[in-house]
Amino acid sequence: MSTLTKKVLISALAFDFNIFKPEHKLSFLNFGEEADMQKLHLLAKKGWIVTKIQGLFYICEKKEPENVQYAIDYRKNVDEEYLEIFQLAGWTPVDSVKHIHLYKADENVTTPLLSDRKTRLEFMTQQMNLFFRYTMVSVLIFYYLNLVINYAFNIRNSIFISIMAVIIFISLGGVVFTLMPLLGYFARVQKIKKLNI
Amino acid sequence: MNNIQLTETSLLILSTMHSPIHGYNIMKRIDEVLHPLMSVGPATMYTTLSKLVKNKLCAITNVQNRKIYTLTPLGQQVLESEIKRREKMIEFMKTQHKTWRTQ
Numbered sequence: 385m386s387t388l389t390k391k392v393l394i395s396a397l398a399f400d401f402n403i404f405k406p407e408h409k410l411s412f413l414n415f416g417e418e419a420d421m422q423k424l425h426l427l428a429k430k431g432w433i434v435t436k437i438q439g440l441f442y443i444c445e446k447k448e449p450e451n452v453q454y455a456i457d458y459r460k461n462v463d464e465e466y467l468e469i470f471q472l473a474g475w476t477p478v479d480s481v482k483h484i485h486l487y488k489a490d491e492n493v494t495t496p497l498l499s500d501r502k503t504r505l506e507f508m509t510q511q512m513n514l515f516f517r518y519t520m521v522s523v524l525i526f527y528y529l530n531l532v533i534n535y536a537f538n539i540r541n542s543i544f545i546s547i548m549a550v551i552i553f554i555s556l557g558g559v560v561f562t563l564m565p566l567l568g569y570f571a572r573v574q575k576i577k578k579l580n581i
Numbered sequence: 582m583n584n585i586q587l588t589e590t591s592l593l594i595l596s597t598m599h600s601p602i603h604g605y606n607i608m609k610r611i612d613e614v615l616h617p618l619m620s621v622g623p624a625t626m627y628t629t630l631s632k633l634v635k636n637k638l639c640a641i642t643n644v645q646n647r648k649i650y651t652l653t654p655l656g657q658q659v660l661e662s663e664i665k666r667r668e669k670m671i672e673f674m675k676t677q678h679k680t681w682r683t684q
Binding site for chain 1: 588590604605608620622623624626627628629648
């Protein structure tokens with residue numbers, strides 16, 4: 385019997401139409417890994433259990449509903465001790481792809497992956513810098529594509545214009561998907577700094 | 582005299598290294614005594630351990646393919662001065678608090 389699966393786009397709550405329901409508030413914080421983890425938690429309650437990370441997606445399979453929480457860690461060159469420490473704290477590995485490590489734990493596990501302000505701030509700043517670079521690249525791509533479409537208008541080639549319009553629309557998506565998490569991380573960094581008196 | 586100031590997490594971790602210890606047991610020991618008052622998350626633990634090693638406050642030896650952490654002389658010195666500093670701070674706060682309560 386084949387397993388029912390569902391793909392959840394990483395960092396893409398804005399494309400989840402539930403976000404337009406009154407109980408959800410559209411904000412920058414809806415982007416980034418915290419929002420993704422909350423989404424995976426809600427899906428698991430409905431029986432959609434994430435089993436792996438594939439490209440830009442979390443792959444969920446239809447199973448028995450679980451009351452679990454998810455967390456993600458980004459780290460290169462991990463060793464055996466890394467896994468042992470996480471497992472001792474109650475966090476079970478779900479999948480690791482390159483430097484991305486996805487964990488899950490029972491609802492009663494109260495120790496978050498990052499327990500102190502310093503490491504939390506470092507993590508958020510690191511992510512913020514990463515998304516800053518992504519945003520810069522996507523904005524540059526968008527800008528250069530606009531130059532190309534201007535050229536297409538000048539030579540009045542309608543097929544060329546149509547193709548470029550589609551590409552520009554896609555690249556605009558790239559800007560949104562990098563800029564929104566960047567603003568989200570920026571807001572989180574400010575929040576952590578504010579809370580430290 | 583060193584200028585290193587430890588975070589609460591680093592201090593807790595270093596204080597468990599009076600004898601060679603595995604990362605797993607550091608976490609277990611902290612959790613056994615301080616839970617639920619304080620806990621060290623696994624990502625925080627792993628990051629902090631790497632930083633302590635990088636700053637030569639503790640050293641790693643590999644025993645049967647497992648990392649064992651030991652306090653270095655620098656780590657010992659920093660730990661002792663940090664404990665003294667914090668003891669003085671607590672003493673001060675207690676005195677202030679007592680004075681305030683008796684007023």
